[in-house]
Amino acid sequence: MEKVVKPYSEEGEKKNQVRKMFNSIAPAYDFLNHFLSLGIDRSWRKKAIQKLEASQAKKILDVATGTGDLAITAHNLLEVDHITGVDISDEMLEVGRKKLTKKNLNDKIVLLNGDSENLPFEDGTFDAAIVAFGVRNFQNLDKGLTEMSRVIKPGGKMVVLEFTKPRFFLFKFGFNLYFKYVLPLIGRLTSKDPKAYRYLYESVQAFPDYDKFVSHMEKAGLKNNEWESLSMGICAVYTGVK
């Protein structure tokens, strides 16, 4: 049984705690993302979207879209007709909507409040479903993945980008020092939520990665599942086909 890590307390629904946490860090989220990853997060999102290049997907769903960075990357790299982003945090969505307005992308990307575990779309609505750094935050991982699979067309692709635990021991040691101690300290000083970046470390440690995550994709009905490790195992991009 995989351990469920929640942001604030072992008591109470994970979903409510996750929503509260992202609502509180939303104003600092983009800055901290790029600062703490030294900008490498942009290349991870690009790598994930490149997995869709051959599929010619025109209508895409970005789950746990947050401030919309993965959706914007998809728009920039692919020839898409429309992207819908859903998230449970209104504050994250608000930051994202302001970004879309600034970039003049409101007719291409729409951001809606929606729960990955109960998506408000008919079966087979999208050509592809994508998610970056979202699945680890789902309350019920299998329900979220099954819903994502439900709303893509048969033959459609799913792409998941998520943190993993580095395996190479020397790198793992150095990275864990940064991830466990330095990053939560910077997060605490800048985001006004002392627990958020501690949750980031703990949730990654408890989350199924590599083949274990692939077994959840299989359970959700996806085939040809594969993963590719990025940046010495800091994260991985998973792909599967419905």
Ligand SMILES: C[S@@+](CC[C@H](N)C(=O)[O-])C[C@H]1O[C@@H](n2cnc3c(N)ncnc32)[C@H](O)[C@@H]1O
């Ligand atoms: C780490 S952020 C990732 C945002 C964005 N995808 C990115 O690449 O920066 C995780 C997001 O997942 C959202 N989230 C968590 N559980 C969710 C759920 N059940 N349904 C939809 N969004 C969810 C959170 O509100 C948060 O905005």
